[in-house]
Each structure stands twice: as structure tokens, then as C-alpha cells.
Amino acid sequence: MNAAAPPPSPQPVMRLKNVAKIYGAGMAEVRALDGIDLTINQGEFVAIMGASGSGKSTAMNILGCLDTPTSGTYLFKTVDVGRLNRDQRALLRRHYLGFVFQGFNLLARSSAVENVELPLIYRGTRSTERRRLAMRALAHVGLKGREHHFPSELSGGQQQRVAIARAIVTSPKVLLADEPTGNLDTKMSLEIMELLKALNEEEGITVIMVTHEAEMAAYAHRIVQFSDGRIRTDGKKREPA
Amino acid sequence: MLWETFRLALQALRRNALRSFLTVLGIVIGVGAVIAMVTIGNGTTVKVADDLSKLGSNLLFVRPGQFGPGRSSAEARAFTAKDVAALKAQLRGVKAVAPVAQTSGTAIVGTESRATSIIGSDNDFFISQDWPLSAGREFLGGEIRGGRAVCLIGATVRDELFGPAFPIGQRVRVNKVSCEVIGLLEAKGQSSFGTDRDDVILMPLRTFQRRIAGNTNISTIYVSAQDGVETSKVQQDIERLLRERRGITGNEEDDFSVRDMKQIAQTLTSTTAMMTALLGAVAGVSLLVGGIGIMNIMLVSVTERTREIGIRLAIGAQASQVLMQFLVEAVVLSMFGGIVGILSGLGLALLASSTMNIPFMLDWKIVVIAFAFSAAVGILFGFFPARRAARLDPIEALRHE
Structure with a gap:
């Protein structure tokens, strides 16, 4: 423990132990992940970097419980995700995870607030409560007054804000962002990064972000560099604020 | 949750209103045909029975030849005035x-x-x-x-x-x-x-x-x-007398027929029943075709909305919830077709009853059956596309363009 570190002892939320993901078999075998170890602690802001095909997306899918490792173990808190079935993993995502994608992935024919309500529908939240929480989340990401706009009526940055509102409306433990600024210009990208940073610092939400832009990765406390299915470097850039 | 799903299904169908309507046309026609035909058929049966009872249940028809397919009364000898005179003279109780x-x-x-x-x-x-x-x-x-x-x-x-x-x-x-x-x-x-x-x-x-x-x-x-005389008794007397007069002996078949109103009514009713069964079969085929139409459109819809399904799965929808969403959509679609079919069938029957002067005989049973049937078609033909949606891999689905 670093004596200068103010926070209490770090609590791991996600632990990958010797995780491999292998597609195909025999000659066509592709080792997307080749035995990685990675621990993400509560409250961290982690940037995952690497060239395409380096295994960072596969790692994100596994961390997001969308995929399971071929070998090795993945513990979410104390739960061995590899032992969960599809529906149990869906429950885990529903209650603990929020997703933000490069392409926003909003429902085109639903308004902003309807998009944000979506995860709450699956949680069985009542409609009035749902609407209240969705409006609050939209206000939080700075979209007050645009609740009833459709995605096509919003700019890319605004659409990504809606997607972030959708991800945080359930108060998740971890926010997984897959190249959240990949489709945005620099100005909008920086705004989104500021928002993610604020969510991390003020709400204590753990943020894991895939990016290939160093400028965006600079917002993170820790940068994990992938190549050829392995972790090359894993370094703290700066201490959490 | 079910209400949510139902609302969601309505929303999805409204977005493609024209397509939804065209999809259910098969069901509309099938259900409409059943309702119209059964209602008109019932009315006709009641009307015929009513008319026949007005003619009197003690009336017998005597005709040359036998009723039925392949038998023509034209080939049989006609009666003569002497036959009539003999019947008048010898029959009792008429x-x-x-x-x-x-x-x-x-x-x-x-x-x-x-x-x-x-x-x-x-x-x-x-x-x-x-x-x-x-x-x-x-x-x-x-x-x-x-x-x-x-x-x-x-x-x-x-x-x-x-x-x-x-x-x-x-x-x-x-x-x-x-x-x-x-x-x-x-x-x-x-x-x-x-x-x-x-x-x-x-x-x-x-x-x-x-x-x-x-x-x-x-x-x-x-x-x-x-009044009070059994028509079957009179019928036997007529048959005996006419066989004798027309020289038919032993096991030879009658070359004439004696029918009372009840028998004629029965013939008519059985004809109506056969027609109804036939129409039912046609309507069944129509429902089948309608069901396939629904399956087709639902499959298209699942493909079109692959990304949406991926999003839903990623944010925590379980397979059963996605299955339910598409199943409810198919059922809502087919039940909508059923309702439109019932209404148009009843409208058609009402029109027919007023123009053809037959009573409008609404049979609630058939309405309920038709409705249940259209819902069943939705479940049956919606299940396969819904299962396909539920089994999608969220990662693949999210990548889908």
C-alpha cells in the first residue's frame, strides 16, 4: 500500500484469472485472449487500449458478461461468471452493469426518455417511477428539455449522452464504454469524457473504457495495453482523485 | 410486465400499420368467412324450418322417381288421374x-x-x-x-x-x-x-x-x-297402394318416393351442415395461409430489429422476455385480424340477412371460437420467429448492421 494513497483498501469488483478465449479449433484456432490476469477495483477509471484484433473487445465482452471465457475464471465480486447461464448473466448485467457503445445503439423510434427507461422496464420498475428516474438521468447528463426528442433529432454527442443516461439510470456498479467517442468530433468527445469523469468521481461508478485515442485515455487513472491477446502494460497513470 | 409487453407490441405494430394490416388480411378473410357463413347458414336453416312448419307437418309429397344423385325423376313414369282417384278413394285418415x-x-x-x-x-x-x-x-x-x-x-x-x-x-x-x-x-x-x-x-x-x-x-x-294421424302410417299406405298400381313386386325398388316435411327439412339441414363443414375447411386453409403470413412478417421483423434485440439483451433482458415480446406481438397481430374478421363477417351477415330476407342468427359460440382460433394461430406461428429472436447472441446482434 502506498502511504500517500488516501482511500481505504481497494475492493476488487472484477477479477480475470488466466482467462483465455479461443475461437475455432485445430488449424483455424484463434486465441483472442491468451491467458490474461486483470483486476478492476471499485471506483477505478480504466482505459483499455490496443490495436484492433489485440483482444480488447473480447476482454470487454467477457467483463460485460456478454461472453464467457474458454478457460480461466472471471469473478464478478464473488460470483464465478463462467458458471452462470445466459439468463443469470442477463440478470447480472441488468443489476450491476451499464453499457455505452461506439455507435450509441439507441432505439431509433423511441424518444430519449423512452430509451433511458428501457433497462428499468426489465427491472420491473413501475411506470411513474421509471419516468421520474429517466428524467433525472437525462438531467444528469445535461439533456434537460430534450427528453422527448428522437435520436434523429439529436447531435451525436447528445445521442451518446442519452446512451450514458440509459447506462446509469439503474445506478450500476460498473460502466463499460466501448469506444464511446469513436464516432464523435474532438469537442464532443471531450464533453463525453468530462461526463464520464464526473460520473466516476462524483457517483463512484467504476468506468472501464476501450479507446484508441491517447487523449481520451488520459482521463483514466489506469491504462491497460493489449496486444496479441495479452496484456502488455498495465500502469496507473495517476492516483484517483 | 405483461401489460408493458402488450403496449410495446402495439407500438411496434403501429409503426408498420400498413404492413401489419396486410399481414393479417388472411386471418381477416378466414375469420370473416366463417362468421358470415355460419351466421347466414343458421339464419337460412331457421327460415327454412319456419317456412316448412307453415306448410304443415302433416303434409306428404309423392313424386315419381327417387330423390338423390344419379336418379332422375324424368325417367320414372308420371302419375295419372287414376292414381289420384285411387288414393282419394282408398286412403284413410287424410x-x-x-x-x-x-x-x-x-x-x-x-x-x-x-x-x-x-x-x-x-x-x-x-x-x-x-x-x-x-x-x-x-x-x-x-x-x-x-x-x-x-x-x-x-x-x-x-x-x-x-x-x-x-x-x-x-x-x-x-x-x-x-x-x-x-x-x-x-x-x-x-x-x-x-x-x-x-x-x-x-x-x-x-x-x-x-x-x-x-x-x-x-x-x-x-x-x-x-290431425292426430301418424304421417308414417299414411306414408306406408301410399307406398303399398302405388306399388300395387304401378306393378312393383317383391324386392323391386320403388320408382316413386313419398316424403314428409320432416324428411325434407332433414335433407335441407344436412345439406346446410355439409356446406358449413366445407366452408369451415376453406376458412381453415385461409387461417393457415394467414398464419404463415404472420410467421413470415415476424421473421422479417426479427431480422430488421436484430440490433434492437441486441441492445435489449445487453441491458439485461432475459431470453424469455425477448421471446415474450415477439410472441405477444404476433398474438396481438392475429387477434387484431380476428377482431376485424369477426366484425366484417357480422357486417356481411347483417347485409345478407336484410337483403335476402332471412333472420340474423348471431351465434356467440362461433364468435368466441373464431377469436380463440385466431389467437392460437398467432401463438403457433409467432413462436418460431420469437424463439429465433430470443436465441440471438447479444454480441453478434449488436454488430448487426
Whole structure:
């Protein structure tokens, strides 16, 4: 423990132990992940970097419980995700995870607030409560007054804000962002990064972000560099604020 | 949650309103056809039964030949006046034995002419048909025996040929025979088969045979049993007597038939039942086609919305919830088709009942069955596409363009 570190002892939320993901078999075998170890602690802001095909997306899918490792173990808190079935993993995502994608992935024919309500529908939240929480989340990401706009009526940055509102409306433990600024210009990208940073610092939400832009990765406390299915470097850039 | 899913399904269907409507057209037609046909069929059955009961349940029809397919009454010998005389003389427990010979012809009065039906019979006709006169008199004995040119006319013939004038004592030319009108038949209205029963001229049998038909054939004999007498008993007597007169012995088959109203009603009812079954089969095929249409569109919808499904799965929807969403959509679609089909079927039946003058017989059972059936089609044909949606891999689905 670093004596200068103010926070209490770090609590791991996600632990990958010797995780491999292998597609195909025999000659066509592709080792997307080749035995990685990675621990993400509560409250961290982690940037995952690497060239395409380096295994960072596969790692994100596994961390997001969308995929399971071929070998090795993945513990979410104390739960061995590899032992969960599809529906149990869906429950885990529903209650603990929020997703933000490069392409926003909003429902085109639903308004902003309807998009944000979506995860709450699956949680069985009542409609009035749902609407209240969705409006609050939209206000939080700075979209007050645009609740009833459709995605096509919003700019890319605004659409990504809606997607972030959708991800945080359930108060998740971890926010997984897959190249959240990949489709945005620099100005909008920086705004989104500021928002993610604020969510991390003020709400204590753990943020894991895939990016290939160093400028965006600079917002993170820790940068994990992938190549050829392995972790090359894993370094703290700066201490959490 | 189910209500949510239902609302969601309605929303999705509204977005593609035209496509949704076209998709359910098969179901609409199938259900509509069943409802319309069953309702009209029931009405017709009631109407026929009602008409037949008006004719009297103690009435027997005697015809040459046998009823049924492949058997023509034209081949069988017609009855003669002597057969009728023998029946009149020897049958017990009957009120009337009326011979009927019938053809169509033209009736002319002044400049007015009309194609009408011409019947030769005797005074037992009025009793057996339960058809009273509204004015004038029946035939006299001498007119019947002598084959005199006199006639009674139905209400339609009277209206068309005489208008407001009083017809009794006037003359009408029937196929070149000039007859004196001696009486008017009371108005009877339409028969069960939609023909106008009042469009008729009645004359003595002998007059008809000699001057209109030119032969001595009698095509039908109506026998009316007395009240309280079993028609089956009378039927047996007629059969025995006619077999004897026509020289049919031993195991030889009758070359004539005796039917009472009940039997004729049964024949009609069984015909209606067969028609209903046939139409049911056609409607079933239509529902099947409709169901396949729904499956097709749902499959398209699942493909179109792959990304949406991926998003839903990623944010925590379980497979069963996605399955439910698409299943409910298919069921809502087919039930909508069912409702539209029921309404249009009932509308059609209402229209038919008012134009064809039959009672509107709404059968709630069939409405409920049709509705349940359309819902079942939705479940059956919606399941496969819904399962396909539920089994999508969220990662693949999110990558889908």
C-alpha cells in the first residue's frame, strides 16, 4: 500500500484469472485472449487500449458478461461468471452493469426518455417511477428539455449522452464504454469524457473504457495495453482523485 | 410486465400499420368467412324450418322417381288421374289428396303480359297447401270434370296484369287459352328458395292437361294427413297402394318416393351442415395461409430489429422476455385480424340477412371460437420467429448492421 494513497483498501469488483478465449479449433484456432490476469477495483477509471484484433473487445465482452471465457475464471465480486447461464448473466448485467457503445445503439423510434427507461422496464420498475428516474438521468447528463426528442433529432454527442443516461439510470456498479467517442468530433468527445469523469468521481461508478485515442485515455487513472491477446502494460497513470 | 409487453407490441405494430394490416388480411378473410357463413347458414336453416312448419307437418309429397344423385325423376313414369282417384278413394285418415301438374307460361290481359307459373290441380290444393282464397270461389265439380277454362290467380299476377281493376269475371289468356278468373289466392310471399309463390295461375287439372300441357302427366301429389294421424302410417299406405298400381313386386325398388316435411327439412339441414363443414375447411386453409403470413412478417421483423434485440439483451433482458415480446406481438397481430374478421363477417351477415330476407342468427359460440382460433394461430406461428429472436447472441446482434 502506498502511504500517500488516501482511500481505504481497494475492493476488487472484477477479477480475470488466466482467462483465455479461443475461437475455432485445430488449424483455424484463434486465441483472442491468451491467458490474461486483470483486476478492476471499485471506483477505478480504466482505459483499455490496443490495436484492433489485440483482444480488447473480447476482454470487454467477457467483463460485460456478454461472453464467457474458454478457460480461466472471471469473478464478478464473488460470483464465478463462467458458471452462470445466459439468463443469470442477463440478470447480472441488468443489476450491476451499464453499457455505452461506439455507435450509441439507441432505439431509433423511441424518444430519449423512452430509451433511458428501457433497462428499468426489465427491472420491473413501475411506470411513474421509471419516468421520474429517466428524467433525472437525462438531467444528469445535461439533456434537460430534450427528453422527448428522437435520436434523429439529436447531435451525436447528445445521442451518446442519452446512451450514458440509459447506462446509469439503474445506478450500476460498473460502466463499460466501448469506444464511446469513436464516432464523435474532438469537442464532443471531450464533453463525453468530462461526463464520464464526473460520473466516476462524483457517483463512484467504476468506468472501464476501450479507446484508441491517447487523449481520451488520459482521463483514466489506469491504462491497460493489449496486444496479441495479452496484456502488455498495465500502469496507473495517476492516483484517483 | 405483461401489460408493458402488450403496449410495446402495439407500438411496434403501429409503426408498420400498413404492413401489419396486410399481414393479417388472411386471418381477416378466414375469420370473416366463417362468421358470415355460419351466421347466414343458421339464419337460412331457421327460415327454412319456419317456412316448412307453415306448410304443415302433416303434409306428404309423392313424386315419381327417387330423390338423390344419379336418379332422375324424368325417367320414372308420371302419375295419372287414376292414381289420384285411387288414393282419394282408398286412403284413410287424410284430409286432402291434391294432384299437381305444373309448367311455366305467359299470361296476357289486354296489353299486359307476364311469364308466370301455371298449375293444374283440384280443390284439395287449397287444403293441402293451407292456402285460402282472398276473393271469389273454388272450382265447381263440373268445371273440374269438364275441364272448363276457369282459373284462380295469385296476388302477384293480379297486381301485374289487372292493377287496381277487380279481376273476378274478367278473362286472362294463358298460353293462348282464354280463362275466366273465378277467384284470388291470398298473398303468400316468398318461398324458402326465394321464389315468389304468388306468381301463379291455378286451373283445373283436366283443363291444364288438355289445353296447356297436352299430356296426362301428374308430377306431384300432395297428401295431407288428418290431425292426430301418424304421417308414417299414411306414408306406408301410399307406398303399398302405388306399388300395387304401378306393378312393383317383391324386392323391386320403388320408382316413386313419398316424403314428409320432416324428411325434407332433414335433407335441407344436412345439406346446410355439409356446406358449413366445407366452408369451415376453406376458412381453415385461409387461417393457415394467414398464419404463415404472420410467421413470415415476424421473421422479417426479427431480422430488421436484430440490433434492437441486441441492445435489449445487453441491458439485461432475459431470453424469455425477448421471446415474450415477439410472441405477444404476433398474438396481438392475429387477434387484431380476428377482431376485424369477426366484425366484417357480422357486417356481411347483417347485409345478407336484410337483403335476402332471412333472420340474423348471431351465434356467440362461433364468435368466441373464431377469436380463440385466431389467437392460437398467432401463438403457433409467432413462436418460431420469437424463439429465433430470443436465441440471438447479444454480441453478434449488436454488430448487426
